[in-house]
Amino acid sequence: MFKSTYLIDVFAALSKRYADQPEFLQAVEEFFCSIDFIVDKDPRIKQDAIVERIVEPERIIKFRVSWVDDSGKVQVNRAMRVQFNSAIGPYKGGIRFNPNVNESIIKFLGFEQTFKNSLTGLPMGGAKGGSDFDPEGKSDNEIMRFCQNYILELYRHIGPRMDVPAGDLGVGAREIGYMYGMYKRIENEFSGTFTSKGIESGGSLGRAEATGYGLCYFVEEMLSTFKNETFKGKRVIISGSGKVGSMAAEKVIELGGKVVGMSDISGVIHDEAGIDVKLIKRLSQSNTIIMDKYRTYRPEAIFSTDTKAIWKIPCDIAMPCATQNEIYLDSAKDLVANGCWLVAEGANMPTTIDATKYLLDHGVLFAPGKAANAGGVAVSGLEMAQNAMFMNWTFKEIDEKLHEIMKNIFKMCHDASLKYTGKPDNIVVGANIAGFQKVYVAMLQQGV
Ligand code: NDP
Numbered sequence: 001m002f003k004s005t006y007l008i009d010v011f012a013a014l015s016k017r018y019a020d021q022p023e024f025l026q027a028v029e030e031f032f033c034s035i036d037f038i039v040d041k042d043p044r045i046k047q048d049a050i051v052e053r054i055v056e057p058e059r060i061i062k063f064r065v066s067w068v069d070d071s072g073k074v075q076v077n078r079a080m081r082v083q084f085n086s087a088i089g090p091y092k093g094g095i096r097f098n099p100n101v102n103e104s105i106i107k108f109l110g111f112e113q114t115f116k117n118s119l120t121g122l123p124m125g126g127a128k129g130g131s132d133f134d135p136e137g138k139s140d141n142e143i144m145r146f147c148q149n150y151i152l153e154l155y156r157h158i159g160p161r162m163d164v165p166a167g168d169l170g171v172g173a174r175e176i177g178y179m180y181g182m183y184k185r186i187e188n189e190f191s192g193t194f195t196s197k198g199i200e201s202g203g204s205l206g207r208a209e210a211t212g213y214g215l216c217y218f219v220e221e222m223l224s225t226f227k228n229e230t231f232k233g234k235r236v237i238i239s240g241s242g243k244v245g246s247m248a249a250e251k252v253i254e255l256g257g258k259v260v261g262m263s264d265i266s267g268v269i270h271d272e273a274g275i276d277v278k279l280i281k282r283l284s285q286s287n288t289i290i291m292d293k294y295r296t297y298r299p300e301a302i303f304s305t306d307t308k309a310i311w312k313i314p315c316d317i318a319m320p321c322a323t324q325n326e327i328y329l330d331s332a333k334d335l336v337a338n339g340c341w342l343v344a345e346g347a348n349m350p351t352t353i354d355a356t357k358y359l360l361d362h363g364v365l366f367a368p369g370k371a372a373n374a375g376g377v378a379v380s381g382l383e384m385a386q387n388a389m390f391m392n393w394t395f396k397e398i399d400e401k402l403h404e405i406m407k408n409i410f411k412m413c414h415d416a417s418l419k420y421t422g423k424p425d426n427i428v429v430g431a432n433i434a435g436f437q438k439v440y441v442a443m444l445q446q447g448v
Helices: 005-017 022-035 043-047 050-054 103-119 140-157 173-187 207-227 243-254 277-286 291-297 307-312 329-337 353-361 375-389 395-421 427-445
Strands: 059-068 074-085 091-097 125-131 163-166 235-239 258-264 267-270 302-304 317-320 342-344 365-367
Touching (some): 005 022, 005 050, 022 353, 043 050, 050 427, 074 091, 074 103, 074 163, 091 103, 091 173, 103 125, 103 427, 140 173, 163 375, 207 243, 207 317, 207 342, 207 395, 235 243, 243 258, 243 317, 258 291, 258 307, 267 307, 291 302, 307 329, 365 427, 395 427
Parallel strands (some): 235 258, 235 317
Antiparallel strands (some): 059 074, 258 267, 267 302
């Protein structure tokens, strides 16, 4: 917990006001534990109510999305966009389609996005959006009709200098294509209002790989700085096998590591021979639930329907890449007991506060999502730059820029950790402080 009475008072008021928003309060609490190191050192923070302001979104837009399913029945979903903070640039953050989407989850994501975007060094504010629409089992036409109706409302709140959405859980290039297509029809302009677009629609090479690859580049920095090591020969487990997880797995293998476990919502595959990532990617093109199918091609692999079973597989490195709160205290204990010594978050907030504390207390190196998974939004920033300049960089150029950005983010976190905690390896504190500093100084510069 934090010691600053200023933070204690702000958090007490926030907890009362948003008692029904546990994920949002969790993200704020974790952030306050870190900025506790600096908040009382700069009197302007309290004087200008920076903390009170930074925890309230600048704007929340809530709307209804009505659409017609394939049987001709009208369906109704709820949707929102949380424009959290625009101090350092236009709002930027993904769109999530998942039945559990609610204000608490979108607010926690928008809050974290503000500091993540700041860490990239690019001029992007923080936002997040989503809907409780469940893409699972929907036809291509149903997805298209939903996306089009979603944009019929959202279009008036976004724009290349205002708010630039991208994908997230349940939203990939197909959904972005349908949304961008509708936006373009309404606005009659071809501008970079969405990122993660298909390449032919103005997307950037390397965007699809960026979050997973960036995560591995960040881990490479941790391995070499703290252990004088590389990925070579390391046993790695990765939860989720979507956009982030599959690309992280691909890069781990390229860098000499061995992925021994992966998962999706249907369960976990443990393959001692090393997961066949090409097979995972091939299966995911035609199936939504792929782990069970994997067994038919690799009968020696062990399958479990318990998604938490992944954290029991002996490993050196664990990369949670599925969703928030996947690693609770019991799974953190399993990880430590089974030899894991580095956890890197590909997903947003996949580790609970007490699980994170347990891992840190047991000497596990820990890379928080807002730093380690920032590669995706960083390349989205590069996509915006390419769209604005009407030119394209090659995959190699993007990958080099991504690598540089991830190295730089690691350095910022490392240096802030050393400066404020006296130790270089508290990357959680380092990331929060380094991300916060640019945002709060910009807020001070811009007045109340
Ligand atoms: P996808 O929808 O592409 O993939 C999500 C994967 O996680 C799927 O394999 C899904 O399984 C699995 N999954 C979801 N819930 C669970 C669960 N409870 N247990 C086990 N597996 C589960 O999403 P992304 O890969 O884009 O996003 C994953 C995470 O990374 C999210 O937290 C997102 O916010 C974060 N992130 C994403 C970025 C990006 O560029 N895409 C950037 C930064 C962060 P199934 O397919 O069976 O549902």
